[in-house]
Amino acid sequence: MSRRLISITLLFLILSSLSNVASAQPPPARLSSGNDLSIMARDPFQIFDNFYFVGTGEVASYVIETSDGLILIDTLWDLEGFREYLLSQIREVGLDPADIKYVLILQGHRDHYGGAPGLQEVIDAQFGTAEQDRRMMVADFGEYAPRIDFIIEDGGTLTLGDTTLNFELTPGHTPGTTSLRFSVFDDGTEHLAYMHGGPGVRTDDLDAIKTFIADLERIKQIPGIEVQVAGHFDSYLSGTGDLFDRAERLANRQADEPHPWITPAEFQLFLEERIALTRQVLEEPP
Numbered sequence: 054m055s056r057r058l059i060s061i062t063l064l065f066l067i068l069s070s071l072s073n074v075a076s077a078q079p080p081p082a083r084l085s086s087g088n089d090l091s092i093m094a095r096d097p098f099q100i101f102d103n104f105y106f107v108g109t110g111e112v113a114s115y116v117i118e119t120s121d122g123l124i125l126i127d128t129l130w131d132l133e134g135f136r137e138y139l140l141s142q143i144r145e146v147g148l149d150p151a152d153i154k155y156v157l158i159l160q161g162h163r164d165h166y167g168g169a170p171g172l173q174e175v176i177d178a179q180f181g182t183a184e185q186d187r188r189m190m191v192a193d194f195g196e197y198a199p200r201i202d203f204i205i206e207d208g209g210t211l212t213l214g215d216t217t218l219n220f221e222l223t224p225g226h227t228p229g230t231t232s233l234r235f236s237v238f239d240d241g242t243e244h245l246a247y248m249h250g251g252p253g254v255r256t257d258d259l260d261a262i263k264t265f266i267a268d269l270e271r272i273k274q275i276p277g278i279e280v281q282v283a284g285h286f287d288s289y290l291s292g293t294g295d296l297f298d299r300a301e302r303l304a305n306r307q308a309d310e311p312h313p314w315i316t317p318a319e320f321q322l323f324l325e326e327r328i329a330l331t332r333q334v335l336e337e338p339p
């Protein structure tokens with residue numbers, strides 16, 4: 054091989070490795086009113102004895118406190134400042150991010166998992182998501198996708214200390230959207246909570262839409278759900294106020310008033326509303 058050919062080959066190798074480096078970065082996120090921290094920062098707060106809101110004014114992130122450490126649900130954005138924001142939210146409610154044992158990623162959209170790779174640099178926790186959404190993150194984020202330590206299965210459980218979470222896969226918003234059931238405690242009294250990982254359908258595959266509706270119908274039949282936990286501030290029955298309206302009611306709650314998150318009838322109506330909305334999509338595909 055001539056010297057010139059060797060140097061051209063070397064140049065090609067260097068350039069191609071540089072382009073690999075470039076493609077390993079996530080595509081830049083567009084700053085919008087929904088992910089601009091200067092607009093979307095909110096005070097964190099305790100909702101139940103063992104449950105805390107640590108998210109933003111748009112997308113939620115929650116902490117479940119157990120007898121053996123913390124479980125973080127969703128990780129917010131990867132934009133500058135978000136990791137420090139999330140860590141400081143957790144500290145502000147009196148918890149230590151170093152106690153996080155598990156991080157659950159309920160859907161493969163960037164507002165829910167973008168913060169995970171940065172978080173993995175500073176906390177020693179096990180990160181889990183559904184296989185379909187793990188693949189989605191790798192497809193969208195390439196080498197910058199978060200490390201996934203365990204796969205969440207339909208019907209699976211996760212136990213940490215005194216707390217067990219029950220998982221089910223509810224695809225439709227993403228291919229592996231995860232939902233969960235767990236107990237929350239209001240001044241010691243136990244209530245069953247349900248968090249749907251993505252109650253808005255985002256596919257035009259008719260079979261997937263039917264599955265999404267069937268899952269909502271099935272969730273309606275689960276006995277004893279009293280508390281609805283929302284992944285976004287406005288994922289509630291229309292006309293009932295958003296997450297921060299509830300927070301205000303909670304902050305001003307009198308001793309004889311019910312907890313604003315304990316609304317079993319409203320949860321049923323929310324599911325019915327979502328079923329009706331999704332049926333419309335089925336009747337008039339986009």
Ligand SMILES: [Zn+2]
Pocket residue numbers: 160162226251
């Ligand atoms: Zn989403």
